[in-house]
Structure formats: C-alpha cells, structure tokens
Amino acid sequence: xxxxxxxxxxxxxxxxxxxxxxxxxxxxxxxxxxxxxxxxxxxxxxxxxxxxxxxxxxxxxxxxxxxxxxxxxxxxxxxxxxxxxxxxxxxxxxxxxxxxxxxxxxxxxxxxxxxxxxxxxxxxxxxxxxxxxxxxxxxxxxxxxxxxxxxxxxxxxxxxxxxxxxxxxxxxxx
Amino acid sequence: xxxxxxxxxxxxxxxxxxxxxxxxxxxxxxxxxxxxxxxxxxxxxxxxxxxxxxxxxxxxxxxxxxxxxxxxxxxxxxxxxxxxxxxxxxxxxxxxxxxxxxxxxxxxxxxxxxxxxxxxxxxxxxxxxxxxxxxxxxxxxxxxxxxxxxxxxxxxxxxxxxxxxxxxxxxxxxxxxxxxxxxxxxxxxxxxxxxxxxxxxx
Amino acid sequence: xxxxxxxxxxxxxxxxxxxxxxxxxxxxxxxxxxxxxxxxxxxxxxxxxxxxxxxxxxxxxxxxxxxxxxxxxxxxxxxxxxxxxxxxxxxxxxxxxxxxxxxxxxxxxxxxxxxxxxxxxxxxxxxxxxxxxxxxxxxxxxxxxxxxxxxxxxxxxxxxxxxxxxxxxxxxxxxxxxxxxxxxxxxxxxxxxxxxxxxxxxxxxxxxxxxxxxxxxxxxxxxxxxxxxxxxxxxxxxxxxxxxxxxxxxxxxxxxxxxxxxxxxxxxxxxxxxxxxxxxxxxxxxxxxxxxxxxxxxxxxxxxxxxxxxxxxxxxxxxxxxxxxxxxxxxxxxxxxxxxxxxxxxxxxxxxxxxxxxxxxxxxxxxxxxxxxxxxxxxxxxxxxxxxxxxxxxxxxxxxxxxxxxxxxxx
Numbered sequence: 001x002x003x004x005x006x007x008x009x010x011x012x013x014x015x016x017x018x019x020x021x022x023x024x025x026x027x028x029x030x031x032x033x034x035x036x037x038x039x040x041x042x043x044x045x046x047x048x049x050x051x052x053x054x055x056x057x058x059x060x061x062x063x064x065x066x067x068x069x070x071x072x073x074x075x076x077x078x079x080x081x082x083x084x085x086x087x088x089x090x091x092x093x094x095x096x097x098x099x100x101x102x103x104x105x106x107x108x109x110x111x112x113x114x115x116x117x118x119x120x121x122x123x124x125x126x127x128x129x130x131x132x133x134x135x136x137x138x139x140x141x142x143x144x145x146x147x148x149x150x151x152x153x154x155x156x157x158x159x160x161x162x163x164x165x166x167x168x169x170x171x172x173x174x
Numbered sequence: 175x176x177x178x179x180x181x182x183x184x185x186x187x188x189x190x191x192x193x194x195x196x197x198x199x200x201x202x203x204x205x206x207x208x209x210x211x212x213x214x215x216x217x218x219x220x221x222x223x224x225x226x227x228x229x230x231x232x233x234x235x236x237x238x239x240x241x242x243x244x245x246x247x248x249x250x251x252x253x254x255x256x257x258x259x260x261x262x263x264x265x266x267x268x269x270x271x272x273x274x275x276x277x278x279x280x281x282x283x284x285x286x287x288x289x290x291x292x293x294x295x296x297x298x299x300x301x302x303x304x305x306x307x308x309x310x311x312x313x314x315x316x317x318x319x320x321x322x323x324x325x326x327x328x329x330x331x332x333x334x335x336x337x338x339x340x341x342x343x344x345x346x347x348x349x350x351x352x353x354x355x356x357x358x359x360x361x362x363x364x365x366x367x368x369x370x371x372x373x374x375x376x
Numbered sequence: 377x378x379x380x381x382x383x384x385x386x387x388x389x390x391x392x393x394x395x396x397x398x399x400x401x402x403x404x405x406x407x408x409x410x411x412x413x414x415x416x417x418x419x420x421x422x423x424x425x426x427x428x429x430x431x432x433x434x435x436x437x438x439x440x441x442x443x444x445x446x447x448x449x450x451x452x453x454x455x456x457x458x459x460x461x462x463x464x465x466x467x468x469x470x471x472x473x474x475x476x477x478x479x480x481x482x483x484x485x486x487x488x489x490x491x492x493x494x495x496x497x498x499x500x501x502x503x504x505x506x507x508x509x510x511x512x513x514x515x516x517x518x519x520x521x522x523x524x525x526x527x528x529x530x531x532x533x534x535x536x537x538x539x540x541x542x543x544x545x546x547x548x549x550x551x552x553x554x555x556x557x558x559x560x561x562x563x564x565x566x567x568x569x570x571x572x573x574x575x576x577x578x579x580x581x582x583x584x585x586x587x588x589x590x591x592x593x594x595x596x597x598x599x600x601x602x603x604x605x606x607x608x609x610x611x612x613x614x615x616x617x618x619x620x621x622x623x624x625x626x627x628x629x630x631x632x633x634x635x636x637x638x639x640x641x642x643x644x645x646x647x648x649x650x651x652x653x654x655x656x657x658x659x660x661x662x663x664x665x666x667x668x669x670x671x672x673x674x675x676x677x678x679x680x681x682x683x684x685x686x687x688x689x690x691x692x693x694x695x696x697x698x699x700x701x702x703x704x705x706x707x708x709x710x711x712x713x714x715x716x717x718x719x720x721x722x723x724x725x726x727x728x729x730x731x732x733x734x735x736x737x738x739x740x741x742x743x744x745x746x747x748x749x750x751x752x753x754x755x756x757x758x759x760x761x762x763x764x765x766x767x768x769x770x771x772x773x774x775x776x777x778x779x780x781x782x783x784x785x786x787x
Contacts, residue, residue, distance in 0.1 A: 150291025
C-alpha cells in the first residue's frame with residue numbers, strides 16, 4: 001500500500017500545519033494533530049490529498065494513564081490512491097473538537113456517537129445530540145470510569161412506567 | 175407464576191362449565207396469532223420458523239399480524255434494551271386479552287450474554303412471561319416446542335370463570351410485577367453503589 | 377384537449393379547505409417496531425400528504441454496549457459478541473475481528489485456515505444477500521420471494537449446522553484460523569449447494585428483474601450520486617451501485633482473496649434497482665469464489681487450519697490433559713490473553729459495506745478500545761437525503777435497498 005507515499009502526500013497537503021508522524025503497530029500512516037490544526041488539516045486532506053471518504057471517527061479514553069484524557073481518531077480512505085490515513089488528536093475533557101460534517105455529511109453520525117459515548121463536543125456540528133442512548137440518559141457510557149453494568153439503567157423506564165400506571169391503571173395503586 | 179392445577183381438581187367444575195372451558199381453550203390454543211417482536215438475532219430464527227421448513231402454520235399460528243391489536247401471542251425475540259423497553263411495554267398493553275408472552279432466547283429470558291448498561295436483564299422485568307425458551311438463538315424447533323407447551327398451559331385455563339367475574343388473568347397466570355430486580359437497579363448493600371451513582375451521596 | 381397539472385404547495389390556494397392540519401406537515405412515527413424497518417429502527421418523519429419532507433432516523437434501540445463489553449471481557453471472549461453484530465452473516469464478523477487481532481499480534485494464518493475462512497465468508501455473504509432479497513421483496517409485496525430465499529437459507533443453515541454445530545451465531549473463527557477442519561461430509565454438502573445456486577439465482581431474477589411492479593417501485597428511487605455516496609461514507613453494494621468500483625477484496629485483499637478469480641458488479645444510476653442488480657450479481661460471484669475455494673480445499677487436505685502460536689492460540693485439548701506446558705498455555709490464554717501494545721485497524725468487505733475493527737491495546741489483558749466501524753450506521757444515515765421529497769411508499773423500497781441490520785448499526 002506504500003505508507004511512505006501516503007505520508008508524503010498527506011504531509012505535502014498539510015504544508016505548514018503543525019503535525020507529527022506516529023509509528024503505529026499496524027503500519028498504517030498515522031499523523032498526530034492538535035484540535036487547533038485538525039479542522040484545516042481535514043479540509044486540506046480532502047481537497048489536496050484526495051481522501052474522498054471518512055472511514056471512522058472515534059475516541060479513546062486514556063483515563064489515568066495520560067493527560068490529555070481523550071484521543072480523537074479520524075481515519076480517512078482515498079479511493080484514487082487506494083490508501084488510508086489515520087489522524088490522532090489528543091483532547092482534554094472540556095475541549096471542543098472541530099467537526100468534519102461540512103466536508104463529509106457522513107461524519108454526522110460518527111461524531112454524534114462520540115458525543116454520546118464520551119461526551120466530546122464537536123464544534124460546528126448542526127444537531128449534536130445523542131445517537132445510541134436515550135436523549136435523557138445523562139451518562140457517557142464508554143468513559144473508563146463508567147461501570148460496565150451501568151448506573152440506574154432502568155431510571156427512564158421506571159419514570160415512564162410510574163406515569164403509565166398512574167394514568168391507565170389507577171386501580172393498581174390500591 | 176400462575177397455578178398449574180390440573181383441570182379435574184378445580185372448584186366450580188360443573189360438566190357444562192368444564193366443557194365450555196375446554197372448547198374455548200381449544201379454539202384459543204389452536205389459533206395463537208403471534209406478534210413477532212423481532213428485536214435481533216432471534217428475529218431471524220423467528221422468520222425461519224414462519225418460513226417453509228419449520229412452518230408454524232401447522233399449529234394455526236401463521237397469521238403473524240404486525241399490529242398488536244390483532245394478535246394474542248407476543249414473542250419477544252431478541253435483546254430488549256432499556257431504550258426499547260417502553261415500546262415493548264406499550265405493545266404488550268395494546269394487545270387485547272387473552273394474551274400470552276413467549277420470551278424467545280436467552281436475551282429476553284435473562285439478559286443473555288449482555289450484562290451491560292443498556293440491556294434489560296430479562297423481559298419479565300417489565301412483562302409477565304408464560305414460556306421461556308433458552309438458546310442463542312433457539313432452534314425453531316425449540317420455539318415450536320414452546321408453543322406446544324403454551325398450548326398445554328392454555329388448556330389449563332378457566333375462561334368461563336374469568337368471564338363470570340370469579341378470577342382475573344393475573345390470578346391465573348401471575349401479575350406483571352417485577353419478579354426480580356433488574357441489573358444494578360437496586361443495590362443490596364451500600365458498597366454495591368458505584369461512586370458516580372447519585373444515590374451514593376445519601 | 378389541454379391537460380392541466382397542479383403543483384401542490386402546502387398553504388397555497390389549491391389547499392383543501394377542510395384540511396385539519398391547515399397546511400402543516402404531519403408527523404408520523406415509523407417504528408421502532410415495524411415489519412418493514414428491518415429491525416428496531418425508528419423513523420420520525422414529517423409528511424406533506426404523501427410526500428416525505430424531513431425524515432429523522434432514531435437508532436439505539438438495540439444498543440447492547442458491545443464496545444464496552446469488549447473492554448470488560450477481553451479479546452478472546454469477545455468473539456461470540458461479534459457474531460451478533462450483523463447477525464445475518466455471523467461468520468463474516470468473526471473473521472473481521474480475528475483479522476484485526478491477528479494484525480495487531482503479527483500472526484499469520486495457515487493456508488488452509490484462510491481458505492476455510494474465505495469459504496465461510498462467501499457463504500455468509502450469500503446468506504446475507506438472501507435476507508436482503510427476501511425481506512425487501514416481501515415488503516414490496518412479492519411474498520413468494522421470502523419463502524424461496526428462506527428455503528435456500530435453510531440449506532445454508534444445514535451446512536453450517538453440519539460444520540459448526542449451530543445454525544447461526546456460530547462463533548467458529550479463532551485467532552489464528554478456524555476452530556475445526558472441514559470434513560468430507562461438509563464438503564459434499566457445500567458442493568451440492570454451490571452447484572444448485574446459479575440456477576436458483578436465475579429463477580429469482582426471472583421472478584423479479586423483469587417484473588413491471590418491481591421495476592417501477594425500484595427504478596429511479598433513491599438515486600445516489602458518486603459524490604453523495606462518498607460524502608455519506610457509504611461502502612459496499614450501496615457505493616458500487618452508485619458506480620464506484622471499490623471492493624476491499626480486490627483493492628486491499630485479505631485472507632488470500634488475491635488468489636481467487638471474480639468480478640465486481642458496478643451499477644450505473646445508483647438507484648434501488650441498480651443496488652438490487654449489484655447484490656444479485658454479487659451472489660453469483662460469491663458462488664464462483666466459493667467453488668474455487670472448495671477446489672483449493674481439496675488440494676490442501678490435511679493442512680493446518682489453526683496457527684500454532686501458543687501466545688494466542690489454544691493448544692489441542694488432548695495435549696492439555698497430558699502435557700504441562702500445554703496446560704500452562706491453556707490457562708494463560710483463557711485467563712490472561714495479551715496482545716502487543718498499539719493501535720490496529722482492519723476492514724473487510726462485508727455484505728453491507730466496510731466492516732472494520734479498530735482495536736487498541738496497551739499490552740495488558742484488558743483491552744483499551746475496540747471500536748466497530750459499522751457499515752450499517754452509514755447506510756441508515758443515507759436515508760434522510762434519499763427520502764427527501766419522495767412519496768411515502770418509496771420509503772419501504774429505500775430501507776430495503778440500503779440494507780442495514782440493526783445489530784450492527786447499534787452494536
């Protein structure tokens with residue numbers, strides 16, 4: 001796949017934007033960016049390096065093992081050059097991440113999922129709300145300090161059920 | 175879970191009443207119209223059961239109407255999540271009496287392999303269940319076996335007594351109250367509470 | 377004689393005086409329980425008469441917390457969970473996950489193991505496309521297709537039952553290969569099935585492709601352009617239907633796919649009919665690949681199907697009971713499987729698109745992150761732009777042709 005060529009092309013597209021190269025275990029070309037440079041980098045990579053489609057946008061929670069806490073990972077695919085590029089951006093807990101939805105509409109759900117699962121807010125995303133958990137959920141499940149079995153998983157259902165019984169089955173209250 | 179007394183031992187067993195009961199039960203058990211609540215993988219096996227090889231039409235049950243108002247057997251096939259739980263309960267409530275529930279697969283029986291923050295640990299936390307079918311997914315034969323067991327259970331019901339105001343469905347089959355507490359919902363000791371849990375502050 | 381056409385605008389003078397909505401849009405909730413949403417998907421739509429103006433899919437009704445579960449369970453114990461992702465093609469998901477882990481570990485799968493994997497993947501692809509064909513057809517009214525395709529699926533189930541012991545959710549793939557070898561009885565069943573399939577596919581095409589109703593309901597419905605498809609991060613038959621020749625089995629081959637001779641069907645217009653044709657042709661190509669794999673299987677009879685690396689692969693059970701080293705390896709792998717530290721992504725061409733596993737390990741036995749790149753989620757995302765301005769009955773055709781499975785969408 002020629003990861004050296006991928007890196008060359010990507011770095012050429014990024015130009016003066018601050019970035020660094022990371023060596024990853026699977027040999028995929030990986031660049032480390034910061035939230036300040038990420039937005040422009042994504043635009044440059046789409047328009048100048050030929051990355052027509054995003055593969056994934058996700059996050060990793062490194063709670064306790066390092067600061068900043070999160071890593072936002074973007075992975076792009078270029079059909080013309082048949083290669084992939086990964087971008088890793090360290091993000092602190094209350095920091096906002098630039099969105100990619102103006103470049104690729106398909107990033108909308110990916111970013112909503114990151115918000116839902118990690119609590120990362122994407123700046124510029126029109127309609128950033130929860131994707132997988134109910135709207136009123138209140139927790140961010142994939143964070144490392146959230147227990148696997150959840151916290152009050154049936155809270156929303158119980159509240160709904162209380163209202164339902166009060167309204168439709170008042171005789172059960174006695 | 176409901177009484178399983180054999181037909182002969184019930185009181186109020188006049189000849190006519192038991193015959194009417196038998197007739198009504200025979201009609202009901204041989205025309206169980208399933209409401210397939212096909213949530214995940216078990217839904218595919220449910221479709222296979224409706225398909226040509228396993229064919230629940232032999233048992234009068236091929237009229238799988240997708241509206242709960244027209245069905246009497248709710249087959250909860252697949253994992254129920256808490257987000258879906260309100261919809262499932264609404265579907266159950268919309269079904270007219272008499273109605274029965276088969277919990278197909280381990281996910282709906284007990285939460286299955288998912289002991290996570292989003293999965294209901296058994297659909298009997300929110301609905302009364304008549305037959306549980308283990309398996310991940312259970313073979314269609316196993317679900318047909320469940321339908322047969324349900325038919326035997328229906329044979330033991332007393333619809334005439336219920337009609338004449340003696341008993342209620344809840345008396346016969348158990349109520350829809352929680353039979354066991356769902357996952358993590360009610361901590362048994364204060365040490366079971368997670369530090370982030372709001373109840374820990376008390 | 378002149379004909380007059382009326383352009384209906386809500387709130388216009390042609391608007392019905394008795395309209396109870398007074399020209400407003402009607403909100404209709406489709407799902408989460410609905411026969412035609414192919415699982416628990418809720419579509420919240422605003423209707424202007426029969427025209428859809430604004431569809432919002434609400435997903436998450438089957439979110440089981442799989443990514444969190446991987447972090448709690450560990451790498452090896454997560455295999456059964458991968459089955460239940462796209463549950464119409466369980467073995468394909470297994471292979472995708474195993475490939476990502478093997479890439480991270482730097483483990484090579486022996487040749488026979490790769491051939492068996494390809495065979496299982498292609499049979500799963502046929503099974504998945506059969507579900508697509510059966511359910512989409514029955515939603516659009518062609519009820520016999522449902523029974524015909526499910527009859528074929530039962531044949532696939534018989535083969536998988538004979539091989540793995542279970543009809544679906546088999547979990548038969550391990551890190552380093554497959555769990556057990558394919559014996560002659562299974563080979564015979566496969567051969568007979570694959571020999572019969574082309575004629576069956578032809579018979580289904582004859583039922584549907586020239587059918588006036590099928591054509592009218594699918595032609596020019598849900599047209600996707602190339603740029604739109606790429607912008608929506610679509611892959612698989614949805615992308616190929618739009619005219620982009622991109623199949624991971626050809627451009628980034630894995631598991632020995634470069635050895636097989638097959639074609640990639642590509643559509644022209646990018647509508648539902650094109651996607652249907654692409655999937656039917658893919659079934660034929662899958663039969664072709666599987667036949668070649670079966671021939672290769674005969675050549676490599678007696679070969680290794682599971683790698684021997686005792687850091688990741690369980691030793692054979694009879695040795696575990698007799699040899700001390702094997703017992704220690706068994707114990708270590710079951711309780712404490714470690715993968716080298718690092719990040720790794722591997723994508724495979726599943727029947728819905730690019731199914732990818734992004735695994736992050738820190739060298740301990742507790743995974744840091746296992747993200748599942750789900751093609752179904754992107755397919756669901758394509759519903760709103762394609763449904764905009766179309767009639768309500770096209771929604772059913774769209775949902776069927778975009779082909780997603782909620783187990784994968786919600787994970």
